[in-house]
Amino acid sequence: MAHIKLPHQVLQNFCLEAFEKFGFTSEQANIITDVLLLSDLYGIESHGMQRLSRYHKGIEKGMIKVDAQAEVVFETPVSAVIDGHAGMGQIISKDAMDIAIAKAKTSGMAIVTVRNSNHYGIAGYYAKMASDQGLIGMSFTNSEAIMVPTFGTMAMLGSNPIAIAAPAKPYPFFFDASTTVVTRGKLEMYRKAEKQLPEGWALDKDGNPSTDAPYVLDNIANKKGGGIMPTGGAIEQTGSHKGYGYGMIAEFFTSILSLGLTSNHTHIGDVGGTCHGFIAIDPNIFGDAQAIEDHLSTFLKELRETPATPGNQVYTHGQKEVAAYAKRTEEGIDVDEKTVAEMAQLAAFVGVDFNKYFGELDLDLSEYQSEY
Amino acid sequence: MAHIKLPHQVLQNFCLEAFEKFGFTSEQANIITDVLLLSDLYGIESHGMQRLSRYHKGIEKGMIKVDAQAEVVFETPVSAVIDGHAGMGQIISKDAMDIAIAKAKTSGMAIVTVRNSNHYGIAGYYAKMASDQGLIGMSFTNSEAIMVPTFGTMAMLGSNPIAIAAPAKPYPFFFDASTTVVTRGKLEMYRKAEKQLPEGWALDKDGNPSTDAPYVLDNIANKKGGGIMPTGGAIEQTGSHKGYGYGMIAEFFTSILSLGLTSNHTHIGDVGGTCHGFIAIDPNIFGDAQAIEDHLSTFLKELRETPATPGNQVYTHGQKEVAAYAKRTEEGIDVDEKTVAEMAQLAAFVGVDFNKYFGELDLDLSEYQSEY
Numbered sequence: 001m002a003h004i005k006l007p008h009q010v011l012q013n014f015c016l017e018a019f020e021k022f023g024f025t026s027e028q029a030n031i032i033t034d035v036l037l038l039s040d041l042y043g044i045e046s047h048g049m050q051r052l053s054r055y056h057k058g059i060e061k062g063m064i065k066v067d068a069q070a071e072v073v074f075e076t077p078v079s080a081v082i083d084g085h086a087g088m089g090q091i092i093s094k095d096a097m098d099i100a101i102a103k104a105k106t107s108g109m110a111i112v113t114v115r116n117s118n119h120y121g122i123a124g125y126y127a128k129m130a131s132d133q134g135l136i137g138m139s140f141t142n143s144e145a146i147m148v149p150t151f152g153t154m155a156m157l158g159s160n161p162i163a164i165a166a167p168a169k170p171y172p173f174f175f176d177a178s179t180t181v182v183t184r185g186k187l188e189m190y191r192k193a194e195k196q197l198p199e200g201w202a203l204d205k206d207g208n209p210s211t212d213a214p215y216v217l218d219n220i221a222n223k224k225g226g227g228i229m230p231t232g233g234a235i236e237q238t239g240s241h242k243g244y245g246y247g248m249i250a251e252f253f254t255s256i257l258s259l260g261l262t263s264n265h266t267h268i269g270d271v272g273g274t275c276h277g278f279i280a281i282d283p284n285i286f287g288d289a290q291a292i293e294d295h296l297s298t299f300l301k302e303l304r305e306t307p308a309t310p311g312n313q314v315y316t317h318g319q320k321e322v323a324a325y326a327k328r329t330e331e332g333i334d335v336d337e338k339t340v341a342e343m344a345q346l347a348a349f350v351g352v353d354f355n356k357y358f359g360e361l362d363l364d365l366s367e368y369q370s371e372y
Numbered sequence: 373m374a375h376i377k378l379p380h381q382v383l384q385n386f387c388l389e390a391f392e393k394f395g396f397t398s399e400q401a402n403i404i405t406d407v408l409l410l411s412d413l414y415g416i417e418s419h420g421m422q423r424l425s426r427y428h429k430g431i432e433k434g435m436i437k438v439d440a441q442a443e444v445v446f447e448t449p450v451s452a453v454i455d456g457h458a459g460m461g462q463i464i465s466k467d468a469m470d471i472a473i474a475k476a477k478t479s480g481m482a483i484v485t486v487r488n489s490n491h492y493g494i495a496g497y498y499a500k501m502a503s504d505q506g507l508i509g510m511s512f513t514n515s516e517a518i519m520v521p522t523f524g525t526m527a528m529l530g531s532n533p534i535a536i537a538a539p540a541k542p543y544p545f546f547f548d549a550s551t552t553v554v555t556r557g558k559l560e561m562y563r564k565a566e567k568q569l570p571e572g573w574a575l576d577k578d579g580n581p582s583t584d585a586p587y588v589l590d591n592i593a594n595k596k597g598g599g600i601m602p603t604g605g606a607i608e609q610t611g612s613h614k615g616y617g618y619g620m621i622a623e624f625f626t627s628i629l630s631l632g633l634t635s636n637h638t639h640i641g642d643v644g645g646t647c648h649g650f651i652a653i654d655p656n657i658f659g660d661a662q663a664i665e666d667h668l669s670t671f672l673k674e675l676r677e678t679p680a681t682p683g684n685q686v687y688t689h690g691q692k693e694v695a696a697y698a699k700r701t702e703e704g705i706d707v708d709e710k711t712v713a714e715m716a717q718l719a720a721f722v723g724v725d726f727n728k729y730f731g732e733l734d735l736d737l738s739e740y741q742s743e744y
Contacts, residue, residue: 078450078480079657108450109481113658136624149675151684156675164621166628173624175617181610198609207681225679231604231611237570238553239603239615245547245689246618249536251671252508252545256538257658262671285451286485286629299623299634303521303528307597309579312523317617 004340004361005332011049012037014343014357018052021350022059023066028091035090035121038128040333043324044176046185047122049335053342054119055088056349063272064088064118070095077107081258082114089120089141089274097126097137097278104135104280113253114276115260119143123163124176124321130280131165131172134289138279139163139176140250142260144267146220147180147247148227150240153207155220155227158263158274159183160250165318166283168297174318179247180228184220187213187228192338202228209234253277341368376712376733377704383421384409386715386729390424393722394431395438400463407462407493410500412705415696416548418557419494421707425714426491427460428721435644436460436490442467450475452484453630461492461513461646469498469511469650476507476652485625486648487632491515495535496548496693502652503537503544506661510651511535511548512622514632516639518592519552519619520599522612525579527592527599530635530646531555532622537690538655540669546690551619552600556592559585559600564710574600581606625649713740 012033019029032055040048058064068087072080080099084092096112103110120126123139130137143158161183163176182201190197190213197211204210205225219226230243254275255262261273283289300316308314335343340358344365347354384405391401404427412420430436440459444452452471456464468484475482492498495511502509515530533555535548554573562569562585569583576582577597591598602615626647627634633645655661672688680686707715712730716737719726 074659076480076657081658107479108448109483111481111653111657149678149686151680152675152686153679153681156678156686162618162621164624166624173620175620177611177614177617179614181604200610231614232553233610238572238605239549241687241689242549242551242603242615243611245549246534248545248547248689249534252536252538252668256664256668256671257655259659259663259667262667262674264671264674281483283629285448285483286453287446287631291631292628295631295634296624296628299628299636302634302636303524306521306528307525308523309525314521314524314528315613317613317620 002337003334004337004363006335006340006358007332008037008041008329010357011040011333014347014352018346018350018352021352024088024091028088031094032088032090035125038125039122040335041325041328042122042124042321043328044122045334046183046189048333049343050185050189050339051119051121052339052346056342056346058118058272060349061270063270072099078103078110080110080112082112084114084117086116086118086272089118089276092117093120093126093276093278094129096276097129097139097280100278100280101130101133101135104130104282108285109279109281111253111257112278113258114278115255115258115273117274117276118272119274120276122176123161124165124174126278127163127165127176128172128174131167131174134167134283136166136281136283137164140253140277142251142254142263142266142275144220145263146184146227147230147244148203148207148234149244150230150234150236153203153205153225156264157244157247157251158266159228160247160263162246162250166296167293168300169293171322172318173296173300173316174321179231179243179250181231181233181243182228184217184228187217189336191217192336200229200233202226203234207234250277253279337365338368341365374709375706376709376735378707378712378730379704380409380413380701382729383412383705386719386724390718390722390724393724396460396463400460403466404460404462407497410497411494412707413697413700414494414496414693415700416494417706418555418561420705421715422557422561422711423491423493424711424718428718430490430644432721433642435642444471449479450482452482454484454486456486456489458488458490458644461490461648464489465492465498465648465650466501468648469501469509469652472650472652473502473505473507476502476654480657481651481653483625483629484650485630487627487630487645489646489648490644491646492648494548495533496537496546498650499535499537499548500544500546503539503546506539506655508538508653508655509536512625512649514623514626514635514638514647516592517635518556518599519602519616520575520579520606521616522602522606522608525575525577525597528636529616529619529623530638531600532619532635534618534622538668539665540672541665543694544690545668545672545688546693551603551615551622553603553605553615554600556589556600559589561708563589564708572601572605574598575606579606625651709735709737710740713737
């Protein structure tokens with residue numbers, strides 16, 4: 001499927017107007033847009049513009065409530081529990097991490113858990129909020145069940161990413177990954193491209209391997225069984241129980257500690273119920289924050305300089321994202337045609353003039369019109 | 373290779389006397405023995421009696437200093453940094469988690485990091501210390517470098533386990549796993565059994581797959597290149613960069629935050645330098661601890677009751693360990709003959725009468741005498 005290169009600034013302005021038209025304030029639209037664009041700028045294509053249609057549908061069906069006011073329902077100097085009241089995940093989560101950061105600056109560290117929210121974009125965005133301020137940040141979310149636990153046939157956990165970010169030079173340590181072997185967004189990209197999935201990613205409704213993206217995605221959406229394997233695959237020999245365990249850690253810091261819906265109970269009917277967890281830690285509680293940053297930077301450098309297999313190099317987490325950010329800010333963001341068609345439909349729905357932003361590209365999106 | 377069933381109580385008494393003969397106090401010998409035996413009782417055979425010879429060698433060559441006094445070098449109400457001064461890992465770590473628990477009971481949560489320690493046994497032991505007291509516990513360690521980062525040819529990270537434990541009924545949530553696809557101890561068991569490794573576990577010195585356990589272990593010990601793959605394998609398609617990332621999280625909470633040696637610098641000459649990290653969290657900082665325990669218990673039950681592939685069932689983390697503990701406490705612990713031979717040699721070295729404990733088994737260990 002063809003990709004279209006769209007300028008970062010144009011996408012940003014389009015998203016801002018679209019989310020304001022949905023009823024969000026200018027400040028809120030800025031937050032949502034910032035999270036989505038960071039994903040595309042970091043090269044995590046599955047969580048940027050690609051997700052717009054899911055937010056669109058979520059708002060349309062009432063799963064995401066535009067005017068929700070998140071509420072702190074419990075707190076201590078090192079913690080808070082937030083009820084998102086079904087609001088937009090990015091807005092709730094930005095506030096939640098701001099609270100964690102403020103408490104960490106006073107108390108040394110803090111954990112904030114969130115229940116009754118919605119999809120929050122890339123987990124790493126919130127971890128990075130902390131590292132941008134010299135702290136260590138962690139971010140977790142559960143999601144609609146897509147992960148089939150080891151030996152199971154039904155999806156019971158979400159993609160359940162774990163993200164961590166910490167200051168380092170020349171760029172921060174930034175790790176953000178689903179605990180499933182791949183995300184649902186990645187399967188959606190294969191479906192859009194009409195490509196078979198690689199072996200080792202997905203399971204059919206009986207728990208057997210499947211490479212059929214539309215079939216697996218339909219089964220997930222309709223709770224028919226099957227889904228995506230944990231990192232480590234579907235058998236213990238390759239570490240399936242480990243990926244399942246990392247998924248449990250994410251579930252624990254989100255739905256369990258917030259008393260929210262576990263992944264297997266989210267996204268039933270028009271209830272989302274996604275839960276998140278945010279941790280901020282001030283490195284000064286371990287002595288000299290600068291020495292810690294230097295120590296981390298040294299180790300990351302040693303990793304990048306370690307010998308690699310022919311034609312390869314060892315990357316450290318965050319390295320590729322910084323390179324992608326620089327390149328895409330400069331050259332534009334590649335968006336696949338079908339996603340652009342979804343953006344056009346979203347524009348028509350909320351009353352944004354699509355051609356004002358993308359008219360000069362003279363796009364022919366007619367083949368996608370019926371699929372939304 | 374034949375296994376010999378040894379009564380739990382006899383093994384315990386043997387270890388207690390052996391560690392006292394090494395010069396540890398009775399209380400210290402109790403801690404070390406308790407950690408080792410919990411591993412065997414939980415069925416984590418690679419970290420119990422199987423490791424005795426490595427402790428023996430570590431003490432003999434001066435890497436582990438029997439009379440070391442660990443020292444708190446920095447602390448706040450929510451944190452501490454400990455210099456282990458090259459003492460025995462179990463003793464340092466039991467104290468470190470006790471400190472984390474005490475601080476969590478006062479401040480809500482705490483992180484204690486440790487540098488300059490030695491191998492501490494199973495990570496989960498320390499996480500369980502917290503959950504036994506109604507808290508959430510996490511435990512991390514780095515280790516001699518065995519994990520080859522994605523695209524690399526040299527081991528740069530350790531087995532770097534992440535463990536978490538939390539109260540639940542009918543038994544705690546207990547997850548303890550290396551971030552490598554398997555541990556070095558597992559490779560040692562394959563070497564002892566003279567078996568080929570499964571595909572997808574290890575790499576030769578050039579970063580190509582290898583199934584030769586003695587060769588890979590020799591390369592690791594002599595820093596010749598290669599080692600064990602991260603969970604997720606050696607390529608990005610199967611999530612190698614994720615296992616490498618989880619390994620980085622463990623490295624971060626151990627060597628980075630304690631300013632200790634990163635895995636690639638530990639175990640050079642007679643310096644061990646292992647680093648650990650311990651987190652304790654009081655669930656009451658999120659409201660009602662009992663409600664959280666009940667919520668977790670419900671989710672774990674739903675997981676155990678979810679449909680499985682034919683002949684299988686879905687386990688929750690901690691379930692198998694509790695079953696193994698009950699069975700092995702009752703029936704005895706299976707120890708392979710070569711490990712028993714190592715125990716006999718350790719006994720001879722420190723002056724413990726091996727036959728006092730195991731004489732009535734009438735063992736023939738002659739074939740193993742030359743291998744130590």
